[in-house]
Amino acid sequence: MRIIKVEFFFSFFLLLLISLTDSFGELNKSQVSLSGNDANSTQLKQEVIRVIKPGVFDYQSQDFMVRMRVWGVEFPKREQPGYNEALTFSEQKLLSASPKIQIRQEFDLQNLKVVEVTIMNGQMNFSREAISLGIGWHSEKESNRYGPFVIAQLKAKRLNLGIWANNFNYKQIQSPSSLPTPRLPGMYNSQRSFVPSLSFWVTTFGKIHRPGCSFYQRGRGNLTSKPQGLDCRICGGRNSK
Ligand SMILES: [Zn+2]
Numbered sequence: 001m002r003i004i005k006v007e008f009f010f011s012f013f014l015l016l017l018i019s020l021t022d023s024f025g026e027l028n029k030s031q032v033s034l035s036g037n038d039a040n041s042t043q044l045k046q047e048v049i050r051v052i053k054p055g056v057f058d059y060q061s062q063d064f065m066v067r068m069r070v071w072g073v074e075f076p077k078r079e080q081p082g083y084n085e086a087l088t089f090s091e092q093k094l095l096s097a098s099p100k101i102q103i104r105q106e107f108d109l110q111n112l113k114v115v116e117v118t119i120m121n122g123q124m125n126f127s128r129e130a131i132s133l134g135i136g137w138h139s140e141k142e143s144n145r146y147g148p149f150v151i152a153q154l155k156a157k158r159l160n161l162g163i164w165a166n167n168f169n170y171k172q173i174q175s176p177s178s179l180p181t182p183r184l185p186g187m188y189n190s191q192r193s194f195v196p197s198l199s200f201w202v203t204t205f206g207k208i209h210r211p212g213c214s215f216y217q218r219g220r221g222n223l224t225s226k227p228q229g230l231d232c233r234i235c236g237g238r239n240s241k
Pocket of ligand 1: 208209210213214215216232233234235236237
């Protein structure tokens with residue numbers, strides 16, 4: 001009995017060790033390229049299929065599509081000066097080259113996957129380029145004052161590039177990393193709140209994922225607005241995290 005127990009713990013420890021080693025390997029790999037043949041959850045290949053707005057895009061992988069937001073940079077909103085430039089910049093940089101994607105955060109509060117994007121064979125960091133040209137500004141809170149972005153922004157400010165050429169207060173509108181305010185407060189009070197756009201992905205194993213989760217629409221399952229099963233621990237399933 002005792003031996004069995006020991007064996008059990010040992011194999012558990014071994015599994016833990018293997019999974020740890022795997023995730024370290026993942027980090028290194030993702031910095032180089034994500035176009036390998038390994039079939040795991042962070043495998044991302046193919047291309048950017050559309051730019052939704054500056055820094056936000058849809059990424060088409062072999063069998064799933066993920067909406068992503070570029071890490072560490074914020075851009076002018078539609079009604080703010082510099083929006084068109086930021087959109088054009090995003091389209092030119094993201095749609096032309098095949099970008100390399102590194103996941104920084106599984107989801108932000110808008111259920112977007114937050115990623116670091118490098119293009120031109122890893123020579124150009126999208127966020128840093130955008131900041132250094134004054135196309136967008138550094139989101140210091142999100143990047144935790146990431147040095148290269150700090151320096152890029154200092155240069156852009158000194159040269160009065162892009163957004164720094166005018167004195168517009170961009171921060172007056174919410175940053176993408178802050179909580180969204182409900183636009184229809186009444187909706188949340190009603191017992192039968194009707195949210196037609198939100199459909200969950202329920203796998204054949206009964207795991208519930210919400211849009212934006214890396215497991216959303218992966219493998220076998222169904223889309224439904226009335227899911228039954230176990231909520232995913234990563235995305236929260238029925239309960240947004
Ligand atoms: Zn999930």
